[in-house]
Amino acid sequence: MVKSTKQGTSTHKICVIYNTAPRYREAVFRAIDKEYDCDWYFGKTKSDIKEMDTSLLKNVTYYKTYGNPQKWYWKRNYLRLLFRRDYKNYLILPETRSISDWIFFILAYTFFRKKHFYLWTHGWYGKESGYEAKMKLWLYRNASGTFVYGDRAKMLLIEQGIPQEKLFVIHNSLDYDIQKVLRENIKTSSIYNDHFQNSSPTIIFIGRLTKVKKLDMIVDALARLRNKGEKYNMVFVGDGSESDNLKVKVKSLDLNDQVWFYGASYDEKTNAELIYNADLCVSPGNVGLTAMHALIFGCPVITHNCFEWQMPEYEAIHAGETGDFFKMDDIDDLIATISKWFAVKSDKREEVRNACFKEIDTNWNPYYQMDIIKKNIKF
Structure with a gap:
């Protein structure tokens, strides 16, 4: 005391x-x-x-x-x-x-x-x-x-x-002052190109790997997107009770070359690089502070649209600007939303990044x- x-x-x-x-x-x-x-x-x-x-x-x-x-x-x-x-x-x-x-x-x-x-x-x-x-x-x-x-x-x-x-x-x-300094000094790196040995777009999730986050939906979506000719890399930054289950699922769907289980990271400079260089953050369950972490470093967020089951941070996501929403628990709609995002926004990365910065800096x-x-x- x-x-x-x-x-x-x-x-x-x-x-x-x-x-x-x-x-x-x-x-x-x-x-x-x-x-x-x-x-x-x-x-x-x-x-x-x-x-x-x-x-x-x-x-x-x-x-x-x-x-x-x-x-x-x-x-x-x-x-x-x-x-x-x-x-x-x-x-x-x-x-x-x-x-x-x-x-x-x-x-x-x-x-x-x-x-x-x-x-x-x-x-x-x-x-x-x-x-x-x-x-x-x-x-x-x-x-x-x-x-x-x-x-x-x-x-x-x-x-x-x-x-x-x-x-x-x-x-x-979150730690806004520290994060903003990191953001102002960050540069695009080859971290994902080096790891995955390709230039495919990278999706990120940062946070605890728990059941409520429904992260298995991302893995299923990656497999189905690959099967229709769309290949994305995926990095999970975090650890938690669902880590082993997700790894088993990734292996069973033959996605090891597309998924990086980075593990928990408490170094904000490292997190900044991982988030800034990703193209999209996906949180199929409630989004919470994951949205704050992604947006401060310019990464748009996709999460579900059933707001009574969401965390309040979903309000930082503006459809078509700082991210988008899909129908809750609907894997088909999640896949369609990811596809649409990259089809429309792939050549507007800086515009999206600046919209994410502005949302955090303002509100x-x-x-x-x-x-x-x-x-x-x-x-």
Whole structure:
């Protein structure tokens, strides 16, 4: 446990409560920490999400959780944060399976009306129903404001009766400053020509190789595209539970010469080269931060079009500009979408690359996020 070293009360003090300290939020967390007088509270939980070095933040405390994270659980010493007199503003990731969260918000909205409670969350997928839907709407209706990841979530919540002025689209981001410097200095290389010994277009997937990503669809698509005379190289950058299954499938379809299992890479300079030199990123399941990683280095993205089952980052994909969409779980449509993309865009690589850069530079970076936070948290 890291104890707070600050004394007294700041008019710009924020109590930030998050379930973990994910590495991909480091840039925006550090920006928040620099802008405000923050006390940070993170859950001490086991997760496969890579965490940031929280010593980079000034005042950090870890809380323990008890119970089953997939069902119901309790956060130790969580409720006492409500009674801190120096906390007037809270920025919280609400967790619907946490009993302590629900008690916290019932007490907050009933007895602490002079305090401000801002939520930072997905918001609304469009598949909520019954008890879950009612409880989430109650949460958003009574909050001082809710920062949601995407425009679709905001639109759906407005349709559910949540006031527009209480909803702020904050988007998402990665290590933007580091990535932008790498991008500005990167050059086209022969990495794929050298590895595959051909000049065929290269498709990439970067991220964890898990079942939910439906990566077997890419392998099937490669085989069928080859059979109709279209040959593409494929590189998987990452590791995960589906790695062995994918390798077996690649071998069974005689695709070893077209598929490179690069493995996990945590070196951003290496990732930049791999992504920049690829022609297309394909994520058949939900796309998530894979889209952020691909677009920042100029690689367009194809993913499925069933948005209630998507991650909010799909909104960075604009059909025909920064990528495209195919019918969810429809291998024929995935094949057609890949074919169409290369037929139409093969001679417009720089135009597409610049469109990808612009999307991230405009909407998906910590500067955009801080602007939204500063405009909407009222002290």
